[in-house]
Amino acid sequence: MRGVLAALAVAFVGCADLDEPSVAACASCHTVTAQRFARSAHAGAAESELFRALRAREGAQRQAFCDRCHAPSAHPSGGLSCATCHHATGNRETANGRLTWDFSRAPMGRSGEAPHGLRDPGFLRDAQLCGSCHEVEGGPGFDEPAFSEFVRSPAARAGLGCADCHADRDHGFVGREHPExxxxxxxxxxxxxxxxxxxxxxxxxxxxxxxxxxxxxxxxxxxxxxxxxxxxxxxxxxxxxxxxxxxxxxxxxxxxxxxxxxxxxxxxxxxxxxxxxxxxxxxxxxxxxxxxxxxxxxxxxxxxxxxxxxxxxxxxxxxxxxxxxxxxxxxxxxxx
Ligand code: HEC
Ligand code: HEC
Ligand code: HEC
Ligand code: HEC
Ligand code: HEC
Missing domain, CATH: 2.60.40 (Immunoglobulin-like)
Known part of the structure; x- marks a missing residue:
């Protein structure tokens, strides 16, 4: 038993993102936001049974590719975490889950009254944040050009970003689970x-x-x-x-x-x-x-x-x- 725990501890310490704040770390204060988020497609992105079944057919390298977007968080619960978006600093490419993060800095947000301080929310409001994952170049069956299609759309030409329609201050992000x-x-x-x-x-x-x-x-x-x-x-x-x-x-x-x-x-x-x-x-x-x-x-x-x-x-x-x-x-x- 002790051996197993030690092995788990090593596996966990070996993880580069150990300093990533967990959903629980934010949920203790942002209770309502966290409850809405928990019901969203984002929180369950690693748990969809269809995702698991398709991922299981892939080799280890491709599985790591899937996980960039479906399980980017370092925490065993999987899915996206609050930090996936609020601690992002930019991206190396607007596709294929190539976000960059800095967990040592304050989260992005607007209100000045936060005890943890806040960073300018420019990137949080930017369609590129969403587009980093909502643009997949994964080969036959896994090519999903949602962001590049959006860039050519009337909404983008009118100056709207993803957050204008989807965030509405509700972390369900109006996916199919959302009441609206x-x-x-x-x-x-x-x-x-x-x-x-x-x-x-x-x-x-x-x-x-x-x-x-x-x-x-x-x-x-x-x-x-x-x-x-x-x-x-x-x-x-x-x-x-x-x-x-x-x-x-x-x-x-x-x-x-x-x-x-x-x-x-x-x-x-x-x-x-x-x-x-x-x-x-x-x-x-x-x-x-x-x-x-x-x-x-x-x-x-x-x-x-x-x-x-x-x-x-x-x-x-x-x-x-x-x-x-x-x-x-x-x-x-x-x-x-
Ligand atoms: C100790 C309690 C506490 C913890 C823990 C905490 N926050 Fe906050 N946060 C606040 C308070 C208080 C505010 C300001 C009031 C508000 O907007 O809720 C705030 C504000 C924010 C805002 C800006 C809200 C706005 O209206 O724009 C964001 C974004 C945010 N927090 C994200 C996070 C994230 C992400 C985490 C976890 C990494 C986190 N917070 C952890 C207390 C906390
Ligand atoms: C998929 C990206 C993403 C994830 C994951 C995410 N957020 Fe947000 N969050 C946003 C966006 C986009 C906004 C809207 C920003 C704006 O309009 O200024 C926002 C706004 C907020 C706000 C202010 C408005 C509100 O709804 O209260 C708080 C507080 C916040 N987030 C906390 C959290 C917490 C806590 C978590 C985890 C439970 C979380 N966020 C997960 C993208 C995300
Ligand atoms: C670049 C980011 C990214 C990568 C890499 C990625 N996906 Fe996805 N995946 C998404 C996004 C975004 C959605 C949601 C699109 C939508 O709502 O239709 C999605 C949706 C899915 C769904 C639908 C889930 C459901 O419950 O209906 C499955 C299944 C899935 N992906 C499997 C995979 C597999 C398997 C891999 C690896 C071979 C993979 N994805 C790689 C971003 C990605
Ligand atoms: C003009 C408003 C608007 C903008 C801007 C917008 N969306 Fe949507 N989106 C919608 C509506 C309406 C739906 C359908 C119902 C829903 O899920 O909200 C939708 C559906 C979706 C779906 C589910 C698609 C499906 O067929 O299952 C995803 C994923 C999505 N949007 C992501 C994004 C991303 C990422 C961006 C930015 C690159 C974006 N949206 C910009 C309005 C918008
Ligand atoms: C780290 C990668 C990542 C980021 C960043 C991200 N998403 Fe997603 N998103 C996903 C994945 C993966 C899914 C599919 C989850 C599932 O269906 O199991 C998804 C699902 C969705 C859905 C639900 C679609 C449906 O069919 O119900 C919407 C809407 C959506 N995302 C909008 C956004 C918006 C808006 C942003 C930016 C504020 C954003 N996403 C940022 C990875 C991401």
Whole structure:
């Protein structure tokens, strides 16, 4: 037992970031902020079961790469810590988790009344802080250019930074766990469905986001689908139009990796990436033939899935229990 403890102590002392203040060190005074943070995607970034399953398939060097962003904190609890952002001093690159830190200096913040002193919050408000992690060049399946897409977006051109929309003085950072997330997500897409003639249905999906592609972030898992329910005159469901994977004409956006024969596979050497996303403000149109004469109405909805079913199944994970978020709905009657 003593041997194990000694080994643990050596492993811990060997860690270069031992002087990093723990979340607990800040939580003792910033109780409310720490409670909100604890529920956020950031606090749980090393604990997501999907992350663990994908990380486990990698060698030690690649795992260290994943950990730069998912477990940058030196503490065994993993995830991000308060210091990850508040003690950052800059970055060596706005990508790939290349932040720099100085834990001996005061945290960045605004109010002058802090017992610990505060540093100018310029970098805390800078989109580059977020972009250091929200821009991943990790090879097929792990290329996530969220920051560079943001830089070209209308929001960035209007002078907004990530913190203007996401921080709102709440450390949930308005991820999907946040109570307002559904409402905010709902503003990020619109859908329009219409019959061009008695047999041709046209569906148009528009990315209404000012800042992000649709979907954005970890697109290997995220999926946005247009689903159309076709009803008869008595309101009975006749058929549901739905595609289950991003493809050339599929009403599903996201990313899939394929082997040389075009079969959907997990990320590996030599795979091809097929990506279907919409830039801010852009639309995509699909046409489908409706031949069933009983169909009188088409109801379209846009679903956002956090982790697509194919990926979870391929990794041996149980299906997700959370329902997809519905971003937008629209209906059309069939012309006689
Ligand atoms: C001994 C109690 C105490 C500890 C421990 C503590 N703080 Fe503070 N902090 C305060 C007080 C008091 C203020 C000023 C009032 C306020 O804004 O909450 C403050 C202010 C701040 C602010 C500025 C708030 C603003 O409105 O801009 C930040 C940022 C901050 N602290 C971060 C941290 C971080 C990060 C840690 C851990 C490394 C930490 N604090 C640890 C007491 C503490
Ligand atoms: C992902 C980066 C990030 C992490 C992690 C983070 N913060 Fe912040 N924090 C920010 C940003 C951005 C702001 C907003 C700055 C502004 O608007 O001036 C902020 C603001 C604050 C403020 C002032 C406003 C408020 O919400 O009270 C305090 C206090 C604070 N943080 C403390 C903490 C503590 C304590 C932790 C850990 C429990 C933490 N932060 C973790 C980025 C972060
Ligand atoms: C104009 C406001 C705005 C700006 C600026 C902005 N975002 Fe967002 N972001 C949103 C909204 C709205 C959503 C959808 C709901 C949510 O999670 O808040 C979103 C979603 C996200 C998501 C989840 C994406 C998904 O599809 O699951 C991430 C990650 C994100 N933003 C990070 C960032 C980063 C990093 C920056 C800066 C480089 C940034 N955002 C700038 C408004 C903004
Ligand atoms: C140290 C790396 C790092 C920094 C810095 C960072 N993030 Fe993140 N962020 C992550 C990781 C990793 C995740 C994914 C966690 C998960 O889903 O398990 C994430 C998740 C998010 C989400 C939730 C997305 C969703 O789909 O629900 C939002 C929103 C977000 N970050 C915004 C920001 C903003 C805004 C900033 C800057 C204030 C920031 N992040 C700074 C690493 C970082
Ligand atoms: C440069 C920083 C960075 C690196 C390196 C990185 N990621 Fe991420 N990862 C992120 C960010 C930021 C998000 C959140 C994006 C979003 O919200 O869609 C994320 C999201 C994820 C998610 C989704 C989590 C969930 O619960 O839905 C998984 C899984 C994941 N990453 C796996 C990995 C693996 C495995 C590696 C290493 C091969 C890796 N990441 C390397 C930044 C990074």
């Amino acid at each position: 997330a559904a409402a905010r997500f709902a503003q990020s897409a619109s859908v329009r469905v219409q019959f061009l003639d008695a047999e041709t249905l046209e569906v148009t999906l528009t990315n209404e986001s000012q800042a992000h592609t649709l979907p954005s972030g970890f697109r290997l898992a995220r999926e946005v689908s247009v689903v159309v329910d076709l009803y008869d005159a008595a309101g009975r469901l006749r058929e549901t139009l739905r595609d289950d994977a991003p493809g050339d004409d599929a009403m599903t956006l996201g990313e899939r990796v394929e082997d040389a024969r075009g079969a959907r596979v997990l990320p590996a050497e030599g795979v091809r990436v097929r990506r279907a996303v919409l830039d801010p403000g852009a639309s995509r149109r699909w046409r489908r033939r409706v031949t069933d004469p009983a169909v009188m109405r088409a109801d379209a909805r846009v679903e956002h899935l956090r982790q697509n079913a194919w990926l979870r199944a391929a990794l041996g994970l149980a299906p997700l229990t959370e329902a997809p978020l519905v971003l937008a709905v629209h209906s059309a009657a069939r012309p006689p």
